[in-house]
Amino acid sequence: MVIGVGIDIVKIEKLKEAVQKWGTLFLNRIFNSQELENIQEGRIYYQRLAARFAAKEAVIKALSKNYPLVLKDILILNRKNGAPYCEVKKKIDLDISLSITHIEDYAVACAVAQKKV
Numbered sequence: 001m002v003i004g005v006g007i008d009i010v011k012i013e014k015l016k017e018a019v020q021k022w023g024t025l026f027l028n029r030i031f032n033s034q035e036l037e038n039i040q041e042g043r044i045y046y047q048r049l050a051a052r053f054a055a056k057e058a059v060i061k062a063l064s065k066n067y068p069l070v071l072k073d074i075l076i077l078n079r080k081n082g083a084p085y086c087e088v089k090k091k092i093d094l095d096i097s098l099s100i101t102h103i104e105d106y107a108v109a110c111a112v113a114q115k116k117v
Helices: 012-022 024-030 033-038 045-063
Strands: 002-011 074-078 084-088 094-102 106-115
Touching: 002 012, 002 045, 012 024, 012 045, 012 106, 024 045, 033 074, 045 074, 045 084, 045 094, 045 106, 084 094
Parallel strands: none
Antiparallel strands: 002 106, 074 084, 094 106
C-alpha cells in the first residue's frame, strides 16, 4: 500500500553556487560522510550532488504526513549496480523506492513510500 509520493527538481547551478560559497559547511549540513565518499569529484560532481539533494527532498515529501524528517535523517546511496536506494535513520516500517535523473541544468528525483509486505 502506497503511503506517499514525493518529487523534487533542483537547478544544478544553484546547488553549485551554494557549495562554492559555503563549502564543507553546506555539504555537511545536508549529506553525511558516507554519501559524500560515494560522490566522486569530476565532470558531473554537481549533478550527482543535486540529484541526491532532490532525492532527499522527495523522500521528505513522500513521508511528510506521518514521519517528520530533516535532510540528515535520510541517506541516499547506490547499490553495486548503480541503482539508488534510501536509508532513513529514524525507525520507519516502510520501503522507499527512488528514481533519480540529471542532465546539464537540472536534477530530478521521485520517491514512493510503501508499507513493508
